[in-house]
Amino acid sequence: MSTTILIGAQWGDEGKGKIIDVLTERADWVVRAQGGNNAGHTVEIGAEKFVLHLVPSGILTSGKRCVIGNGVVLDPVALVEEIRGVEARGIAVAGRLFISDRAHVVFPYHCMLDAQGEARRAKGDQIGTTQRGIGPAYADKAARFGLRMGDLVDPEFPVLLKSRVEEKNRVLAAMGAPVVAYDEVLAATRQALATLRPLVCDTVPLLHAAVERGERILFEGAQGIMLDLDFGTYPFVTSSSAGSGGACTGSGVPPNRMDRVVGVLKAYTTRVGEGPFPTELNDAAGEDLRRLGREFGATTGRPRRCGWFDAVVARHAVMTCGVDEWALTKLDVLDTLATLNICTAYELDGRRIAHFPANVREVARCRPVYEELPGWQASTRQVARFADLPENAKRYIARLEQVTGVPVGILSLGPRREQTLILNEDA
Numbered sequence: 495m496s497t498t499i500l501i502g503a504q505w506g507d508e509g510k511g512k513i514i515d516v517l518t519e520r521a522d523w524v525v526r527a528q529g530g531n532n533a534g535h536t537v538e539i540g541a542e543k544f545v546l547h548l549v550p551s552g553i554l555t556s557g558k559r560c561v562i563g564n565g566v567v568l569d570p571v572a573l574v575e576e577i578r579g580v581e582a583r584g585i586a587v588a589g590r591l592f593i594s595d596r597a598h599v600v601f602p603y604h605c606m607l608d609a610q611g612e613a614r615r616a617k618g619d620q621i622g623t624t625q626r627g628i629g630p631a632y633a634d635k636a637a638r639f640g641l642r643m644g645d646l647v648d649p650e651f652p653v654l655l656k657s658r659v660e661e662k663n664r665v666l667a668a669m670g671a672p673v674v675a676y677d678e679v680l681a682a683t684r685q686a687l688a689t690l691r692p693l694v695c696d697t698v699p700l701l702h703a704a705v706e707r708g709e710r711i712l713f714e715g716a717q718g719i720m721l722d723l724d725f726g727t728y729p730f731v732t733s734s735s736a737g738s739g740g741a742c743t744g745s746g747v748p749p750n751r752m753d754r755v756v757g758v759l760k761a762y763t764t765r766v767g768e769g770p771f772p773t774e775l776n777d778a779a780g781e782d783l784r785r786l787g788r789e790f791g792a793t794t795g796r797p798r799r800c801g802w803f804d805a806v807v808a809r810h811a812v813m814t815c816g817v818d819e820w821a822l823t824k825l826d827v828l829d830t831l832a833t834l835n836i837c838t839a840y841e842l843d844g845r846r847i848a849h850f851p852a853n854v855r856e857v858a859r860c861r862p863v864y865e866e867l868p869g870w871q872a873s874t875r876q877v878a879r880f881a882d883l884p885e886n887a888k889r890y891i892a893r894l895e896q897v898t899g900v901p902v903g904i905l906s907l908g909p910r911r912e913q914t915l916i917l918n919e920d921a
């Protein structure tokens with residue numbers, strides 16, 4: 495298998511960072527194709543913990559090359575800070591990280607517009623964004639008003655930036671918000687460019703040549719399908735294509751060059767920010783999951799909302815992303831629970847439905863239909879072979895496979911690399 499797309503199959507925070515790290519061993523290239531520094535991928539290696547937001551997690555494995563593709567929106571100042579943090583821990587970035595000249599740039603006015611946009615929405619309409627300027631940057635891209643990394647290294651850049659800053663300042667002023675200082679934005683961007691300029695290139699021929707040579711490419715999805723701009727719980731979504739299609743449009747590698755899709759699925763469900771969440775637990779059981787799973791945002795530190803496993807969501811990921819196998823994460827978090835619930839369908843206005851509705855007001859009225867399974871009440875964290883899992887843990891996994899129609903190929907039983915079982919030998 496030379497090209498693998500890895501996607502989040504829920505609302506993000508499925509534990510993708512660790513699975514990417516494990517799969518990176520079998521890859522030559524790791525590519526980010528959508529999102530920006532709203533993502534937070536946590537990887538624990540030995541006693542060290544890394545949280546990466548923009549740099550592909552592959553950077554942590556020596557010899558691997560990483561690409562930030564055209565579909566990403568990139569805050570240059572934040573990226574340089576992240577690169578410095580990685581380098582400070584003895585990891586070389588030069589010659590290993592390539593940034594698409596087509597990737598759109600996030601400027602301070604995008605972050606300010608993000609904050610203003612949230613503040614001005616009525617209560618109940620707020621999205622709970624990460625305030626990293628993601629939505630406004632993608633809006634400028636679609637409105638054909640954005641600037642790309644290639645523009646930053648162009649001699650015309652100061653003129654291009656000036657017209658953007660003037661226009662955005664008109665908008666900010668009309669909102670009664672503070673405006674940005676052109677000189678400061680220009681200076682900060684130029685300073686960041688001193689580091690980034692050598693990394694910016696046309697990544698399309700680079701990846702094309704890698705595919706032609708049969709090199710192994712891992713596409714590192716950010717967020718999850720339920721935050722996808724089209725297939726998620728719109729409007730409570732992020733502004734990029736977090737499904738498998740985003741790997742193609744965000745990198746320039748076409749669909750017929752993709753070999754396999756791995757969906758990362760947490761053994762229960764979480765969500766950060768606003769928006770409907772049918773299996774959410776607003777009780778002690780939800781608090782237990784948050785405590786046991788240490789469910790606090792890697793980017794914003796916000797407590798995550800927690801709930802039972804939702805097969806309707808997982809099947810939505812299968813249909814929209816073509817998931818070939820699951821990487822099932824955080825099964826160990828359920829170790830102490832006496833009983834577990836799996837949501838297999840919803841009740842909506844007295845009808846039973848098996849598919850995820852498009853309309854969020856309908857989603858908010860959906861009541862989960864649960865199937866109860868016994869817990870295993872034994873630690874799985876040291877288990878090294880699938881056969882050694884407690885019988886009830888095996889039953890839980892088998893039931894997840896049945897109700898989603900997709901096999902589990904990778905099983906994660908803790909945050910460290912070695913707490914991973916690869917069940918599918920082709921992986």
Ligand code: IMP
Nearest residue numbers: 506532533534622623624731732766767
């Ligand atoms: P934005 O991407 O900052 O515009 O935020 C939009 C929604 O997506 C909010 O509910 C965020 O909490 C959520 N979100 C964005 N990135 C992530 C992520 O990497 N993990 C989980 N939730 C995210």
